[in-house]
Amino acid sequence: MSKLRQDVELVEGEIESPAEGDFAPYVIFTRLTDNGPHIYAGWVDAVDDAMALQFAREHYGQDQECVNIWAIPQPALSGTETAFPTSDVEGAVRPFEVFAQSKAGGQHINVGSVEAATSADALLRARQQFGDSGAHSIWVAPRDRIVATKKGDVIWRYTSQDYRMARGYSASVREKWQKIRAEKDLTEYERDDIEEMF
Amino acid sequence: MTQLAENLKAPLVELLLSVADDKLMLGHRNSDWTGLGPILEEDIAFSSLAQDEIAHAQILYELASEFDGRSTDVLAFGRDPTEFRCAEIVELPDDFDWAFALCRQFFCDHYDALRLGRMARSSYAPLAAIAARLAAEEQVHVDHADAWITRLGTGTEDSRTRIQAALDRLAPVAPMLHEPFEGYDELESAGIYPRPETDMFEAWSAALHAVTDAAGLTLTLTAPPASDTGGRRGRHSEHLAPLLDEMCEVFRLEPTAAW
Numbered sequence: 001m002s003k004l005r006q007d008v009e010l011v012e013g014e015i016e017s018p019a020e021g022d023f024a025p026y027v028i029f030t031r032l033t034d035n036g037p038h039i040y041a042g043w044v045d046a047v048d049d050a051m052a053l054q055f056a057r058e059h060y061g062q063d064q065e066c067v068n069i070w071a072i073p074q075p076a077l078s079g080t081e082t083a084f085p086t087s088d089v090e091g092a093v094r095p096f097e098v099f100a101q102s103k104a105g106g107q108h109i110n111v112g113s114v115e116a117a118t119s120a121d122a123l124l125r126a127r128q129q130f131g132d133s134g135a136h137s138i139w140v141a142p143r144d145r146i147v148a149t150k151k152g153d154v155i156w157r158y159t160s161q162d163y164r165m166a167r168g169y170s171a172s173v174r175e176k177w178q179k180i181r182a183e184k185d186l187t188e189y190e191r192d193d194i195e196e197m198f
Numbered sequence: 199m200t201q202l203a204e205n206l207k208a209p210l211v212e213l214l215l216s217v218a219d220d221k222l223m224l225g226h227r228n229s230d231w232t233g234l235g236p237i238l239e240e241d242i243a244f245s246s247l248a249q250d251e252i253a254h255a256q257i258l259y260e261l262a263s264e265f266d267g268r269s270t271d272v273l274a275f276g277r278d279p280t281e282f283r284c285a286e287i288v289e290l291p292d293d294f295d296w297a298f299a300l301c302r303q304f305f306c307d308h309y310d311a312l313r314l315g316r317m318a319r320s321s322y323a324p325l326a327a328i329a330a331r332l333a334a335e336e337q338v339h340v341d342h343a344d345a346w347i348t349r350l351g352t353g354t355e356d357s358r359t360r361i362q363a364a365l366d367r368l369a370p371v372a373p374m375l376h377e378p379f380e381g382y383d384e385l386e387s388a389g390i391y392p393r394p395e396t397d398m399f400e401a402w403s404a405a406l407h408a409v410t411d412a413a414g415l416t417l418t419l420t421a422p423p424a425s426d427t428g429g430r431r432g433r434h435s436e437h438l439a440p441l442l443d444e445m446c447e448v449f450r451l452e453p454t455a456a457w
Contacts, residue, residue, distance in 0.1 A: 002230050003444055008293050023237075044239055054345055057338065058243035157250070157335065 026052040026147075027077055028060050029099070029110065031068040038070050040099065040108040049073075049147040057149065066156045069149045076145035078119040080127065080138045095143045096122035100135040108139055116140075199321045206388055207265040209381025210322070212283060213391055215273070216379045216430055217313055218258035219284035222274060223438075224306055225251030226445055227292065228299060236296055247303070247339055254332050261328060275449035279439045280432040285375045287368060289429070289437040297350070297364035304343040305372040308405045311336045312398055321389035344409045351413025362415055373399070373422045377430040 023045040029038035041060040046052035052071040061069050096116055099108035111130050116122035122140040131138060202210065228248035235241025259270040266273065287305060292298040314336050317329030350357040376399050385391040394401065399421045410417040427433050 002226075005230055005291075005294065008291075045237075046239070050345065051349075054342065055239040055243060058246050058342070059239065062246060157253070 022047055025074040026056070026071045027074055028052075028056045029070040029072070029108075030060050030066045031070075032064065032066055034067055038068070038097075038099075038110040040101075041069075043074075044071070046071075053147050053149060057153075061149075062157050064156060068151070068153075071147045072141045073145060073147075077139050077141045078123055079140070080123065090118040093117045096126070096140045097143055097146065098122075098126040098130055099139040099141075100126075100130050101137040102134070103136050106136070108137070113143065114140070200323050202265070202322055202390075203388070206381075206384060206390055209379075209385040210325070210390060211262050211266050212379040212381050212430075213317075213385055214258045214262035215283040216285075217310070217317075218255040218262065218273075219282050219429075220288050220306060220310070220375075221251040221258070222255040223284050223288035223441065224302070225249065225255065226441070227288065228303070231294075231296075231299060234294065243342065244299075247342060250335060250339065254335070257328055257332065261324065271449065272453070275446040276453055279434055279442055282432070282434065282438065282442070283379060283430050284434075284438070285377065285429045286435045287371045287375060289435045289441060290371070291437060295360075295364065297360040298367065300343065300346050300350070301361065301364040301368050303339065304347050304406070304409070305368060305375065307336065307339040307343045309372075309375045309402055311340050312394070312401055312405075316392055316394055316398075319392045321392070325390065347409050347415070348413045351410065351415045358415070361413075365410065365415060365417055369418055370420075373419055374426065374428045376402070377422065377426065377428045378424075379430040 024047070026044050026046055028041045028044060030041045031038045041056075044052055044055040044059060046055055049071065052073075053069065056069050056071045060066070093115055094117075095113045096119070097113050098111055100111045101108045114122055114125040114129060116125055119140060119142075122142070123138065126138050126140050225248045228244060228251065231241065231248070232245040233241065235244050255274070256270060259273045262273060263270050268276070287302060290302070292302065311333065314329045314333035318326055318333050320326040320329065347361065350361045352358075382391070386393055399419075403419050406419070407417060422428075429435075429438075
């Protein structure tokens with residue numbers, strides 16, 4: 001923090017966490033290329049769909065090429081494992097997007113969709129249709145509950161900010177060290193040093 | 199056009215520095231919010247936007263450097279306060295008032311979006327190419343600011359009062375963003391900084407009002423008289439020098455150090 005700010009007093013109670021219950025979890029999927037699938041990226045907490053999408057853009061979309069984002073309210077997702085035991089979805093028959101994880105620890109990837117009236121039914125159909133290839137886990141979410149960025153929305157950055165990433169940092173530090181090591185005066189210094197010692 | 203007439207080089211540098219200096223100061227000020235944002239998600243988002251501002255400044259300094267001759271590092275850290283071209287609004291300390299920081303972004307992001315939009319139509323191709331993409335990124339900033347002004351303006355009595363107070367505090371200062379830099383007219387008539395489709399101040403004011411009116415907030419903006427001299431012509435508030443002293447502390451230790 002800027003030293004200029006050290007004398008600024010924080011008002012008591014000014015920076016408090018919001019009351020519990022204001023925020024709800026959303027699961028975020030990013031599509032990295034125009035023809036690629038949506039892939040699980042992580043979570044954000046938000047008070048509504050608009051805020052979820054805004055945070056998702058800023059958290060998961062900016063640091064890599066990304067053309068589209070889906071934010072799905074967690075209660076709308078249901079899955080074959082315990083992460084999403086129940087879902088609030090039922091009603092008319094409609095499309096559900098299906099996300100499959102091929103092995104434990106892998107990312108859930110959008111593999112297609114099924115038509116169903118309830119989450120349970122969608123999950124059943126998804127297992128029949130997409131589970132044969134040995135999917136480790138499957139999630140489904142009704143398409144009408146998915147909040148998506150619009151086509152043409154700018155998501156990923158033009159400006160390189162590699163230094164923010166661990167890999168960018170190590171690359172740039174390595175480069176600097178190599179430069180320093182290669183410098184002639186360093187070897188000269190070492191030679192002088194040795195001469196002095198003997 | 200990829201070649202620039204000799205007499206337009208200095209005005210172009212003035213334009214680039216006006217935009218870049220605003221962004222550098224904003225990025226610097228806002229990066230102080232890292233770890234102190236009101237909620238985790240917004241803390242990360244706001245820090246990320248602050249880094250965008252600095253990245254934008256860097257790109258603009260690179261172009262300015264081609265005509266100015268000084269390196270981007272020297273442009274950012276090696277100038278005297280009077281050589282900076284930023285507006286007063288980005289110099290002010292926010293005293294960790296979140297509403298203030300947000301409202302400042304709101305005024306500045308909308309102005310940047312208009313400015314970059316004009317630059318994107320420049321007859322000077324290298325400028326147009328850079329500005330087009332920066333303008334697109336700027337829209338993300340505008341969306342962010344608009345969303346929060348709307349949300350807080352229509353939130354609780356407490357949030358509305360705070361946002362209104364910050365708007366009232368900044369509304370008299372913000373219009374000086376529009377102060378013309380040295381050589382503005384030449385750059386405009388040459389199409390390097392093409393004439394805006396509608397008056398800049400009116401367009402800016404309308405964009406801000408569209409948000410504040412809908413959020414039930416009041417906003418009074420008055421175009422500054424042409425005789426007012428401010429940051430675009432090197433006349434700064436007392437807040438700039440201490441800000442630069444700290445920001446440039448490391449650079450000044452060894453200005454020629456190669457990193």
